[in-house]
Structures are given as structure tokens and as C-alpha cells.
Amino acid sequence: MIVQKTEIVKEGKTESLVFKKKVTKKGPGSKDNKPFYNPSMELSRDLSIVINQWIINNCKKHAHLLDGLGASGIRGVRLANELDGDFDVTINDWNEKAFSLIKKNLELNKLDNVIVSQKNLNVLLSENNYHYIDIDPFGSPAHFVDSAIRSVYNHGLIACSATDTAALCGIYPNVCLRRYGARTFQSSVKHEIGLRILLGFICRETAKYDKGIEPIISYSTDYYFRVYVKIRNGKSYANKSMENFSVISPKEILIFSDNDEHDMGPLWLGKLHNKKAIKEIRTLLFKKELNTKNSLWKLLSLFEEEANAPPFFYTTDDIASFLKMAPPKIEKIFEKLTNKGYKVFRTHFSSTGFKTNAPLDEIKKVF
Ligand SMILES: C[S@@+](CC[C@H](N)C(=O)[O-])C[C@H]1O[C@@H](n2cnc3c(N)ncnc32)[C@H](O)[C@@H]1O
Known part of the structure; x- marks a missing residue:
């Protein structure tokens, strides 16, 4: 008999029983059929705490929240x-x-405000409606998005993680085309392209039901993408969203890639975040006990700055290597472009990255 060792971990103010796993750089393995727990996703779970507090504060009715793919249940129990x-x-x-394990974790925390369910998520979503739907799968969320859109209430939020970054970032373009209906290839902005393909896919799936999307927060890390998208019912919202659904030619932006002949997308060209919502969500951090509070504060500040920036970014390294020079300090680039009257924004995609409304020729001059 295989003895499965469990341990108690504490995230926020919640204790959870989880299975011990061998953790590699890419997170714990997922092939042994034991409920999955990834300690490196704590910040992602902390963020869902403050976002859901914001949802409840703004919901005029009793809010129904769903952790659709629970594993140990840690997200939903929290x-x-x-x-x-x-x-x-x-x-x-x-x-x-x-x-x-989910039932044990409810007992451990003495909770009575939870319904535990053991269904195929698509079946559950076809039977019930929710104000918040969390989809945190192994790999792609593509199989669950259609049911989530049908299930979510007007003004409700769908949160989706995608760990199939190799498909979305253009390492496996055929997989991306199959799952998300979008063409992509590797480039210097592959993480932003991947995130926008995921949002574009959700936008397209939503619009067929005469509904529109409004991204509240969207971000990428080395190992996963995560989006929080508000759904609004009505043809006008659907049409407005679809105005942001388009293909782009790599030549419209300076991206560094071996393959710049073909269009990419369709993808989402609208905003990645909602500035007003982020401001409100950020203030809620003070009221919560969270281990990643400081990192989250910084990340939310970055999202807030990035919210009104144009799509796509440059890095000082990429432009310097294009111009065959040493990369300048990013602060200098900000100062010079700002002095010339252009807007410049930091971006969460890269610490040496910046977004700007300056034309490429001006950027080159500044370098
Ligand atoms: C990546 S884990 C979820 C991790 C968890 N949200 C967390 O924060 O630790 C994905 C889980 O989805 C479950 N799952 C996969 N497909 C499913 C489906 N169609 N319906 C219900 N559960 C499913 C798996 O059993 C697995 O436990």
C-alpha cells in the first residue's frame, strides 16, 4: 500500500491539509492522481481573496462563488x-x-457556508448560476469557457488560469490554433500576445451569446496566465467587445521575431485591466491577513499604471541590440520620452520593458 503523506499549510488565515509533493522549479508534479497543491500559486490565491471581497461588496444580492476545479479545495476553502x-x-x-480532501479541509476550518460537489465542471455549470467562477485547470481552460459564460450572472466574473504557455506563446502554434483559434509565433512580446489570445478567445466565446467582456485584471508569469473578466449581458456590450477583437500584423509594432510575415491572432486589443476597479481592490488588501501582501501591493500598482497603456511593449535590451548599442538605464528612457511630451508606462511583462505612445523613430532617437 502506498502511504500518502499529508501536511498542513497556512495561507492567509486558513489552514489546509494538502498532499506533500516533489516540487520542481516548475511546481509540483501532477501525474500521480493525488489532489494537486502548488505553493507557488499563493499570490494568485491571495489575489482571488481581495477580488472576491470586492465582488461581494458590490453585489446587491447574496453572492454565489464557485471554485470549479478545487483539488485540495484550498482556493475555495480560503x-x-x-x-x-x-x-x-x-x-x-x-x-x-x-x-x-475538500471535506476534510472544511471540517478543519469548521466551515458551514460551503457546498461540496463532485461533478464534471461543465455539468455543474449547466445546472447552476454563479457570480464568480474560478477555472484553474492543468493546462488549458478552453474546454470550460463556454459553460462558464452561460452560467455566470450579468456583471459576474470569470477567473481563468492557463498553464499551456508553450501553446499560447507560440512554441506550439498548431496547438494554439486548435485550442484558441488564433495564429501565433514566438516573438519578443510573446507573453503579451499569449495573454491577449486567451482574452480574445473568451471575448469571441462570450459574444456569441450577445454578451461582452470587460477585463478587470489580466497577467502573465513564467508558468501561467491568469485573467479576471467581467461579463456584461446585451448586444451593445457584445459589439463593443468585438471591436477589440482583431488580427495584427507584426510589422505594425516593432517585435523581434524570425517570423514577421504572417498576421497574428485574432486577439484582444482592448485594455488588460480596469484602473478604477484595481484602485478599489487594492484598498481591500489592508483589511486582509495575507502572506504576499507586499508583493501584491506592488503588482497591483503596476497593473494600475499599465491599465491605460497602449498594447505591446519594448524592452531596453531588445531596442539596444537592434541598434547595436549597450542598453541604457530604463529611467533615462522614461525621462527623455516624458520630456518630449510622450506617455511612458512600466509593464508587468518585463522589468526592462516599457509601453509608450511615442513612434518608433522617436524611441530610436532617444536611445
Ligand atoms: C490544477 S488542479 C486545481 C488546483 C486548485 N485550484 C488550487 O488552487 O490548488 C485541477 C483540478 O481539476 C480537476 N478536474 C479536471 N477536469 C475536471 C472536470 N472536467 N470536472 C471537475 N474537475 C476536474 C482535477 O481533478 C484537479 O484536481
Whole structure:
């Protein structure tokens, strides 16, 4: 008999029983059928705490929240334990071991505001409606997006993670075309292209139901993409969203790639974040006990700055190597472009990256 070792971890103010796993640089393995727990996703779970507090504060009714792919249940158990207000949480996972671990974690935290479910997520979404739907799969969320859009209430949020970054960033272009219906290839802005392909896919899936999307927060890390998207019912919202759904020619932006002959997309060319919402969400950090509070504060400040920036970015390294010179300090580039009257924004995609409305010739001159 294989002895499965569990341990208790504490995130926020919640204790959870999880299975110990061998953790590699890319996170814990997922092939052994034990409920998955990835400690490096704590910041992502902390962010979902403050976003859900914001949802509950703005919801005029009792809010129904769903952790659709629960595994150990840690995300949903934390929502149930750490949020204030009028709400309930459903935690779902079709895996037997996950289902029993979720129940143990509810007992551990003495929670009675949770419904535990052991269904195929697509079935559950076809039967119920929610104000918040969390889809945190192994790999692509593409199989769940259609049901989530049908299930979510007007003004509700869908949160999606995607760990199939190799497909979305152009390492496997055929996989991206198959899953997301978009053409892509590797480039210096591959993470932003990948994130925008994911948003474009959600926009297209939403519009067929005469609904529109409004991204609240969208971000990329080395190992996953994560988007929080508000859904608005009505043809006018659908049409407005679809105005941001387009292909782009790599020649319209200076991207560094071996393959700049073909269009990319379709993808989302609208805003990645909602500045007003981020301001409100950020103030809620003060009221919560979170281990990643300082990092989250910095990240949310960066998203706030990036919210009104144009799509795509340059890095000082890429432009310097294009001009065959040593990269200048990024602060100098900000100062010089600002002095010339252009807008310049930091970006979460790269610490040496910047977004600007300056034309490329001006940027080259400044370098
Ligand atoms: C990456 S894990 C979720 C991690 C978790 N959200 C967390 O924060 O730790 C994905 C989970 O989805 C479950 N799953 C996969 N496909 C499913 C489906 N169609 N319906 C329900 N559960 C599913 C798996 O059993 C697995 O436990």
C-alpha cells in the first residue's frame, strides 16, 4: 500500500491539509492522481481573496462563488474562511480523493457556508448560476469557457488560469490554433500576445451569446496566465467587445521575431485591466491577513499604471541590440520620452520593458 503523506499549510488565515509533493522549479508534479497543491500559486490565491471581497461588496444580492476545479479545495476553502459578507461557496472536483480532501479541509476550518460537489465542471455549470467562477485547470481552460459564460450572472466574473504557455506563446502554434483559434509565433512580446489570445478567445466565446467582456485584471508569469473578466449581458456590450477583437500584423509594432510575415491572432486589443476597479481592490488588501501582501501591493500598482497603456511593449535590451548599442538605464528612457511630451508606462511583462505612445523613430532617437 502506498502511504500518502499529508501536511498542513497556512495561507492567509486558513489552514489546509494538502498532499506533500516533489516540487520542481516548475511546481509540483501532477501525474500521480493525488489532489494537486502548488505553493507557488499563493499570490494568485491571495489575489482571488481581495477580488472576491470586492465582488461581494458590490453585489446587491447574496453572492454565489464557485471554485470549479478545487483539488485540495484550498482556493475555495480560503474564500469561505476569509471573506466577509453575504455569500456562499461551492467547491467542485470530480476526483474522488480531491472530494474527500475538500471535506476534510472544511471540517478543519469548521466551515458551514460551503457546498461540496463532485461533478464534471461543465455539468455543474449547466445546472447552476454563479457570480464568480474560478477555472484553474492543468493546462488549458478552453474546454470550460463556454459553460462558464452561460452560467455566470450579468456583471459576474470569470477567473481563468492557463498553464499551456508553450501553446499560447507560440512554441506550439498548431496547438494554439486548435485550442484558441488564433495564429501565433514566438516573438519578443510573446507573453503579451499569449495573454491577449486567451482574452480574445473568451471575448469571441462570450459574444456569441450577445454578451461582452470587460477585463478587470489580466497577467502573465513564467508558468501561467491568469485573467479576471467581467461579463456584461446585451448586444451593445457584445459589439463593443468585438471591436477589440482583431488580427495584427507584426510589422505594425516593432517585435523581434524570425517570423514577421504572417498576421497574428485574432486577439484582444482592448485594455488588460480596469484602473478604477484595481484602485478599489487594492484598498481591500489592508483589511486582509495575507502572506504576499507586499508583493501584491506592488503588482497591483503596476497593473494600475499599465491599465491605460497602449498594447505591446519594448524592452531596453531588445531596442539596444537592434541598434547595436549597450542598453541604457530604463529611467533615462522614461525621462527623455516624458520630456518630449510622450506617455511612458512600466509593464508587468518585463522589468526592462516599457509601453509608450511615442513612434518608433522617436524611441530610436532617444536611445
Ligand atoms: C490544477 S488542479 C486545481 C488546483 C486548485 N485550484 C488550487 O488552487 O490548488 C485541477 C483540478 O481539476 C480537476 N478536474 C479536471 N477536469 C475536471 C472536470 N472536467 N470536472 C471537475 N474537475 C476536474 C482535477 O481533478 C484537479 O484536481
